[in-house]
Amino acid sequence: MATSLVDADSLLAVDVGNSHTRAMLFDAVEDRYRLVAMGVAPSTAYAPLNDVREGIRNAIDQVQNITGRVLIDDEEQLIVPATSDGVGVDQVVLTLSAGKPLRVVVAGVLEDVSLRSARRLAETIYGRIEAQLHLNDRLHTEGRINTVVRARPDVIIMAGGVDEGATQSVLQMVEAVGLAAYLIPQGQRPEVLFAGNQAVLSEVQKLLEGLVPLHVAPNVRPALEHEQLGPAQESLLQIFRNVRLRQMGGLQSWLAPLTGHSTFYPTAYAFGRMIRFLSRVYDPAKGVLGVDIGAEATTVAAAWGGEGTLKVVTELGLGSSLPDLLKHTAVEHILRWLPMEIPRQQVVDYLYNKALHPDSIPMTPEDIAVEQALARQILRVALRHAWKDFPASVRHRFGAQLPYFEPILASGSILTKAATPGQTLMMLLDGIQPSGVTTFVLDENHLLPALGAAADINPILGVQVLESHHFVPLATVITPVHHITKPGTAILRLQIETSSGDQGTVEVKTGTIRVIPLRPGQTATVQVQPLRRSDAGFGPGRRGTVVVSGSKLGLVIDARGRPIVLASDPAQRREQNSRWLNALGG
C-alpha cells in the first residue's frame, strides 16, 4: 500500500509501562514516515518518585541525544507544535499500562446475559473485578450496598435489561449503587457507567447525577442475542483516563500543556485498535491476532474484517502479578513445558521471586526454561479467556480449535527479546497452538500501541510504519490438524520452489517440527498436499498453494497435532520439548 505524504506532521509517542517508559519519534524521511529514534528508560510511576514525568523525560532525553533534535525547552516543557526550524514535535500520543489495575464493580440483571457483557466490557481495560451484582446474587439492597462500599471501586459498570425489557430490577440495582456511592466519602467515589436499558435513562440520571461522575452509553445488551460493547467502551476509555489522571503522579501536569496536540489511551486499547485495523488490510477470510505479554497484564486482541475483541487479563503478567497465574492454572501445567527436570517447588519459588523483582532477567538455562514455560502457560490461559469472546460464528466453525489467523503479531519482551528465534517461536506455537497457515510477526519495539493511538490524528503514519522493517517476520507456520496419534506417520507433503529457482519435496511426519530455511527477501511457492485427510487450512485432505516470504526462521511445519498432546511420562515429555526446540534451532 503506497501512500505519499502531503502534510508530514512529526509525532512523539510515549508509552508508560510498569517496567519501562518508551519515547518514539516518528517523522517523514524521504517522503515516508519512519521511526526516527526510540529511547527507553525505567518507569517512575512508582515509589520513590511516584511521578511519570521523570521516566518520560529520561526516555525523551535519549531520543534527543540520538537525533540531535531539541524536543524540550529550557522550562522543561515539550515543544509542541514543532517550529519551522525543526525544533519540537507536532503531535503527541501517550499510551499507558502502568498503575494498579482499576478496581471495578460490575452490575447487571441476569448473570449470563447483561452481567456477562458488563464483565467483558470491564476486561477491555486494565481493571480487576472486585464485586459482581445481579438479580440472583441473594444480596438484596443492604447486601449490595455493603458489597459496593467494601469493594472501594474506581468504576462501577452497570448493565441490564434489554431495550424495552426489565426496568424495575435495573432501577433496584441503580438505587443500591446510588446509596453505596452516597456512603463513600467525596473524592473517593467511583465513576459510574450506565450501559443498560435506555428506557430508564432519565431515572438513572435523576438517581445518580450529582452523586457520582455519571457516564451513559448505549445498551451493551440491547437484545438477548445481541451484544454491542463498542460505544460503552469509548465511555470506559474516558473513565480510565479520568481515574489515571487523578491517581498517577505527574500525568495531568505532563499532558495539560499538550491539549489540542495529544491523545491518551490505555496501551491495550491502542494495541487492539491496530489489530482491528490490520484485519481490514489482510485476508478477510481469516482473522488477525495480537498477543502482548506484559509485566502486569496480558492482552489478546483478535479481529475479523475490522471488528474485534479485546481481552486484558490483569492477573496474567510476568511481573508482580505472576503468583496470580496459579489461580488460573495448576503448577503441573507449567511444568509440562519444561525441557529439563526442575523440581515443582523450585518453579513455585521462581514465580514468587520474580514477583519480588519484576524487571529482573533470567540468566541460567533453568531460569530461562521456567520463564519461557510460564510465558507458554500465560498464553494458553489468556487465549482460553479470549476465545469465549470470539464471535459465535467463528467459535461454531472452529470448535475448540483456534480459528485461522493471518498474521499473528507478538509483543512483550519475553517473546521479542528471547536469545534465539527458535525459543520465541516455540513459546508462541505451544502457547497459541495455531492451525492452518499463519505468519508470526514480532513487534520488537512495541510500536503497535503507538500506531493504534496515533490512528486518530495521523492514520497514514500507521500504514507506512507497518510497511517498514520495524516489524520482524519470525516464521510462516503450516499446521496440519489431524487425529493420528501414532508418531512418525507421514501427514503432509510439500513441493517447494524458491524465488532463486531451488526446488524440493519434503514429507513431514506426525509428532515433528520441521524447518525449511527461507531468508528475508526470498520467497517460495509451496504446494501443500495433506495426507491421511489432515487439514492444513484448505479443508480435510484438500491441497493448496501458498506463497511464503522469507523470515528469521523461514517456513516451519508443526505436525504435532492440535491440541498438542505431550507424553505422560515426565522424562519422555522433557525429551519431546527438548527435541522440538532443537528442531527450531535451539
Place this chain on the structure above:
Amino acid sequence: MSVIRPVVRIMPVAKVRQKRLLPVPGRVVVNQGKTVKATETVAEAYLEPRFHLVNVARSLGVPRAEADDYIVCHVGEVIRKGDVLGKKGGMFRKVVNSPVDGEVVLAGDGQVLIREYVSPWELPAGFPGKVSKVFAGQGVELTTTGSVIDGVWGNGKLAYGLLYNAGKTPDAVLDAAALGVELRGMVVVAGKLEDAHALEVAESLPVRGIIVGSMPASLIPEALKVSFPILVLDGFGAQEMNSHAFRLLATSDGRQAAVLAEPMDRYRGVRPAVIIPLPNAEMPPEPPEAVELSEGVTVRLTRAPYVGMLARVIDVPPGLVRFPNGLRAPGVEVRLENGDRALVPVANVEVLVQS
C-alpha cells in the same frame, strides 16, 4: 546515561524513615512532629464498614410515599440497638426498632440507613519514633535512628520484641527442634525456614516474630495464618541469609527490634523491614531512595546463579551487553564476595546501602 537502581537498606546506624500506611483510606490520629511509642495508634480505618437498611414502610405496612411521616429518627442521630426508628399509632400500633448500635446516615423514602458502630482498625506506630510526615487519610512517615534491614516479603503482621539469634550461621535452618521454650516471646532470627511444622511449634510457644533469609513459597498459606510476623529478607527457596544482614542481626542479639512484616507495595513505597532503634546514635546518615550504579557501589544480586549474593561494582559498560546465553541487556560487571568477577544484567541488581 546514568543507571539508577532502587536501594535495599542494611544499615547498622541510620536515620530511618519508614512509611506506616493504612490498608484502606481512613483517618490519621497523630500530628506531624509528635513522638510516638511502638504501640501507639497513628491512624485508623474501618476495614469492613457495615450498613443496615431498614425498610420502615414495609415494617409499618404503609406505602413508601407516606412512610416518611412515621420515621422518627434523623440523619446524624446516634442510636442504640432497639431504639425506635419509626412508629405508627392507632388501634394497631406498630414500631420499627434499630437492629444495631450506630448512626443514621440516611432517612427517607420509607427507609432508614444506619452505619453500624464498629471499632475502627488501628494502625500502630510499630516502633518508637517521630511523626515526620502525615499523608492525609492514609498514614504517616515515622523517623527514628537505629539499624534497619529491608526485607522482601512479610505476612502482614508486626511486633516489637527482643531479638534472639537461633542459628550460628546464615544457612541455619529454623526447625521445630531449634524452637525451645527459651524462645517464647522472642523475635527469632535464623537462616531459613523449611517446613510448616516449625511454624506450628512457633505458634504454640508462641514466639514474638520470625526473621529468616528465605523460606519456600509453598509455606506462604501457613505463614499467613500464624499470629506473629514473619519477615523474609532475601527471597523464596532455600537460600541462606545474606551475610551483611546476618552479621547485623547477630550483633544485635538481645536488642529490641520492630518486625514490620508488611507486604511489599511498590505503588505506595512500602517494603517490609526490621528496625532496631538506637535512640542515642549521633547524626546517622540518611539512606538515599535510589542510587546511581558506579564503581565501588555494593549491590545485592537478585537472580540465579548469584541470587542473594553481595558484590561490588567494577564497571558499568555503556549500551547493551550480549550475555553468554544470547540475551542482550544493559549490564554491570561486579566482584563477588568470594573474589570472582561476574557480568550480570543491571535489572538483576539492587544497590545495598550500608552506611
